[in-house]
Amino acid sequence: MAPTGNGPSIPILGFLTCVAFIYLSFGGLWFDFKGEAELGFVGRNGTQFVLDGKPLYVNGWNSYWFMDHAVNDHSRHRVGAMLEAGAKMGLTVCRTWAFNDGGYNALQISPGRFDERVFKALDHVIAEAKSHGVRLLLSLVNNLQAYGGKTQYVNWAWQEGVGLSSSNDSFFFDPSIRRYFKNYLTVLLTRKNSITGIEYRNDPTIFAWELINEPRCMSDISGDTLQDWINEMTAFIKSIDSKHLLTVGLEGFYGPKSPKRLTVNPERWASELGSDFVRNSESPNIDFASVHIYPDHWFHDQGFEEKLKFVVKWMLSHIEDGDKELKKPVLFTEFGLSNLNKDYEPSQRDRFYRTIFDVVYKSAKRRRSGAGTLVWQLLIQGMEGFNDDFGIVPWEQDSIQRLMLEQSCRLVRVTGRHHLQADKKSREMCSQRP
Numbered sequence: 001m002a003p004t005g006n007g008p009s010i011p012i013l014g015f016l017t018c019v020a021f022i023y024l025s026f027g028g029l030w031f032d033f034k035g036e037a038e039l040g041f042v043g044r045n046g047t048q049f050v051l052d053g054k055p056l057y058v059n060g061w062n063s064y065w066f067m068d069h070a071v072n073d074h075s076r077h078r079v080g081a082m083l084e085a086g087a088k089m090g091l092t093v094c095r096t097w098a099f100n101d102g103g104y105n106a107l108q109i110s111p112g113r114f115d116e117r118v119f120k121a122l123d124h125v126i127a128e129a130k131s132h133g134v135r136l137l138l139s140l141v142n143n144l145q146a147y148g149g150k151t152q153y154v155n156w157a158w159q160e161g162v163g164l165s166s167s168n169d170s171f172f173f174d175p176s177i178r179r180y181f182k183n184y185l186t187v188l189l190t191r192k193n194s195i196t197g198i199e200y201r202n203d204p205t206i207f208a209w210e211l212i213n214e215p216r217c218m219s220d221i222s223g224d225t226l227q228d229w230i231n232e233m234t235a236f237i238k239s240i241d242s243k244h245l246l247t248v249g250l251e252g253f254y255g256p257k258s259p260k261r262l263t264v265n266p267e268r269w270a271s272e273l274g275s276d277f278v279r280n281s282e283s284p285n286i287d288f289a290s291v292h293i294y295p296d297h298w299f300h301d302q303g304f305e306e307k308l309k310f311v312v313k314w315m316l317s318h319i320e321d322g323d324k325e326l327k328k329p330v331l332f333t334e335f336g337l338s339n340l341n342k343d344y345e346p347s348q349r350d351r352f353y354r355t356i357f358d359v360v361y362k363s364a365k366r367r368r369s370g371a372g373t374l375v376w377q378l379l380i381q382g383m384e385g386f387n388d389d390f391g392i393v394p395w396e397q398d399s400i401q402r403l404m405l406e407q408s409c410r411l412v413r414v415t416g417r418h419h420l421q422a423d424k425k426s427r428e429m430c431s432q433r434p
Contacts, residue, residue, distance in 0.1 A: 058372025060093035090408025101148025135207035217274030234285035252291035322369025329371035336390030
C-alpha cells in the first residue's frame, strides 16, 4: 500500500538518526551487507593493490574444495556457509581451485572435454562469492597430483601416443601438453557463467588468476624450462583476459643464482627445484608475487621459537624483493602451523598467526609491498575428509577468529577504506579496537 501525506517522515528521520549513530559509534568504518555493493576490478599501482583509487590489503583464506562441494546438492550449502563465515570476519579474498583434471567430479574429463555439471558448480562458487562480497583467487592447475595436476596432463599425452616423455616435468616443455593447457585456459577464461551471465574474464568477483600451485621443475634446476613456460602461458592468458591480475603461485624459494639461496632459503634443497622467486615473478605479465610459509614442512629439527624467527626473516626478505627488485605487491597466499608437531600447543598457532599478521600490518602502514595473507585452510563442520594438519573451523577456535577479525579491522583503517562486511558482533569488536 502506498503511503499518504506526511506518514513516512518520522520513519525516515529515525532511520537517518540510526545510520548516523552507527557511523559515529564504529569509528568511521562502514559495513556493506550481503549483495548490496557491486564489486570493482582490483588493479595494481607499483607495489600496491588498488581498488577505486585506494590501496587494498588482503586478509583472506584458502578453501580449495569449493568447486568439488558445489557439484552435489547435499554438500553445496557448505560453499555459502564458508563464504558467509569469512565475510563476517572481514575476509575479502578466498583462494580456491578452478581445476579438477580427470578423476572424480572432474571439470576437464580429458583434453578438451568438460563436464557441464562441474562447470555449473564453479559458476555457483563465483556467484556465491559475489553475493557475499568476497573475491576469488582462482588457481588454474596443480604441480601436485591432487585433483589431477600436471601428472594428469602428462598421462593424457602418453595415453594418446603424443607425449615426449613420461616425466611429470614434460608438462612444461611438451608441445602437445602446452596445447592441452592452452585449450583449457581458453575455455575457462571465456566461460559464460550460467547464473550471472558474465564471462569469467569480465567478472570482477575474480580477484586474480594463479597460474599453477607450487610449481617445481626439478629436471632443470637452472630454472630455464619453468621460466619459458611461465612467460608463454602468462602472455597467452593476458591475450584473452587483460582485466584480471595474474600471479605464478610460487612457494617463494630462491634459485641457484640468487645470493639469498644461502641466507634465506630454509635449506640447500630449496634452490634445486627449478624455480626462483625473483626471476619467475619478474616475468612481464605477472602482476604480483606469491609466497607460501610452511616452516613445519621445510625444517625437521627446529623448535617453535626458531620457526617464528625464520618466518619473520622469510617474510621481510620477500617484502624487500617486492620493494626493491620486483616493484610489485607480494601476497603470502598460504601459511599454516601443523598440529602434528611434537611440541604443538594450540596457543602456538595463535602466536604464529599473530606474527604473520603483524609483519603484513607493519608493511601496510609503511606502504611497502607486503600486500596481505591467505591462511591455509578454513573449513566447516563435517569435513574431516578434506582436512589436514593445518585446517581450522574458525568458529570452533575463538582466539583465531578474533585474530583474523582484528587483522581485517587493522588493514581497513590503514587504507582509510571505510568498508568492511561483517555482522553486528564483528562490527562491535572492530569498534573496540584501537
